[in-house]
Every structure is written in C-alpha cells, then in structure tokens.
Amino acid sequence: MPREFSFCPRCGAGLGRLAIHGLDRLVCPDCAFVFWQNPAVGVAVILLDDAGRVLLGRRSRGALRGEWCIPCGYVEYDEDVRDAARREFREETGIEVELGEVFAVHSNFHNPAMHTVGIWFRGTPTAGAQGPRAADDLDRVEFFGLDAVPDAIAFPTDRIVLADLRRDARPGRGETPDRPGAARRGRGR
Ligand SMILES: [Zn+2]
Numbered sequence: 794m795p796r797e798f799s800f801c802p803r804c805g806a807g808l809g810r811l812a813i814h815g816l817d818r819l820v821c822p823d824c825a826f827v828f829w830q831n832p833a834v835g836v837a838v839i840l841l842d843d844a845g846r847v848l849l850g851r852r853s854r855g856a857l858r859g860e861w862c863i864p865c866g867y868v869e870y871d872e873d874v875r876d877a878a879r880r881e882f883r884e885e886t887g888i889e890v891e892l893g894e895v896f897a898v899h900s901n902f903h904n905p906a907m908h909t910v911g912i913w914f915r916g917t918p919t920a921g922a923q924g925p926r927a928a929d930d931l932d933r934v935e936f937f938g939l940d941a942v943p944d945a946i947a948f949p950t951d952r953i954v955l956a957d958l959r960r961d962a963r964p965g966r967g968e969t970p971d972r973p974g975a976a977r978r979g980r981g982r
Contacts, residue, residue: 795830796906802826832900832908836878837865838916839896839954840888842936845962847955850885850931852947860947863913863954864931878914886934887926890916897957899950913954 801808801821808828811820819828840848849861866881868874875892882890893915901909925934937943939959946952 795908798828802828832910834868834874834877835865835901835909835911836868836874836881837863837911837913837951837954838878838882838890838892839863839913839958840882840886840890840916840918841958844936844938846936846938847942847958848886848888848925848934848936849942850927851933851935852930853927853932854930857947860945861943862947863951864934865911866930867909874912875914878912878916882916884929885927885931887924887928889919891919892916897950897954899953901948901950903949911948911950 798808798819800806801824803826804821804824806821806823808819809822810817812818813820813827819830820826821828842848848864850864851861852858864882864885866877866885868877872880878892879890882888895912896915897911897913899911899913901911925936927934939955939962942955946955
C-alpha cells in the first residue's frame with residue numbers, strides 16, 4: 794500500500810478517491826488535482842577498483858542504518874538522471890566519476906510506502922579523484938571483493954546487482970581476450 798495522504802497538496806482540501814483507468818486514485822474534489830503516486834527515481838554508481846572490488850557504503854541513518862548499499866540517492870525534480878548519479882556519488886563518497894553504461898534497472902518494492910525505480914550506472918573515477926570518504930547518508934565506505942560483500946545488504950535489488958557483477962567477473966565471462974566469453978562484454982569496454 795502506498796502512503797496515505799489526506800489533503801490536496803495544491804489547495805488543501807480533503808482528498809477523495811476516484812477510479813481512473815481502473816485504478817483507485819486520490820483526487821481533490823475542489824481543484825481536480827490527481828495524486829498519481831508514481832515511483833521516485835533512484836540512481837546508483839558501481840565503482841570497481843583495479844582488483845575488481847566494489848565500493849559499498851554503510852548507511853548512517855533511517856530504518857536501514859548499519860546496512861550496506863551501492864552508493865545511491867534520488868533524482869531531483871529538475872535534474873538530469875546522470876547528473877544526479879554523479880552528484881549523489883560525490884556527496885556520499887567524495888569521488889568524482891565519469892559514468893559508463895547502465896548496468897541494471899530494477900523496480901524497488903522493499904518499502905511499501907515509497908516505491909522507486911533504480912538505475913545502476915557503471916562509473917570510473919576522473920583524473921585526480923580523491924580516495925573514498927563517507928559523508929551524507931553514509932558513515933563508512935569500503936571496497937569489498939565481490940565474493941566477500943557484507944551479509945547486511947540494505948536493498949534486495951543491490952543483492953541482484955552484486956550477484957550479476959559476480960557472475961560477470963567469473964573467468965570465461967570476463968575481459969580476458971583469449972577466453973571465448975570475452976566477446977560477450979560488448980560495447981564501451
Ligand atoms: Zn485541490
């Protein structure tokens with residue numbers, strides 16, 4: 794169930810319910826505002842070091858405090874999705890990145906009150922990037938081997954992404970040019 798809202802954010806009247814295209818919507822009887830309750834967009838950046846370890850951050854606040862995630866955040870209303878990914882990563886880890894390909898896109902349903910669509914970009918540090926330092930929503934950032942990530946991963950979809958990264962890193966699926974699987978990597982690598 795989405796969060797309940799009682800009042801119209803535009804005019805302040807009490808919201809009612811109305812079926813639109815077969816779905817029950819919160820609608821304002823005074824100004825006809827429809828509260829669509831679409832999912833928000835989240836962005837995350839996957840940064841691997843030279844040893845193939847992934848940078849994870851430990852969350853410092855909220856219900857998932859103490860659990861680890863791929864550094865991430867929300868896209869602001871007037872912000873380009875890639876700008877948001879670079880900004881969130883810089884705010885949380887202190888590292889400036891260039892974005893590569895989209896590695897994954899998933900719907901996040903773990904929080905019934907706030908559904909999101911997550912986009913995971915690959916990133917590489919820009920020249921002169923500083924080492925990681927946790928800030929904002931994180932109190933620790935650390936590189937982990939893909940086979941040695943913490944048990945306490947905050948988001949179910951991060952688990953999927955980490956498993957997919959692990960699968961991609963396996964011999965025969967990786968970048969070793971004399972292996973048959975190398976061609977699978979494709980664009981931008
Ligand atoms: Zn209204």
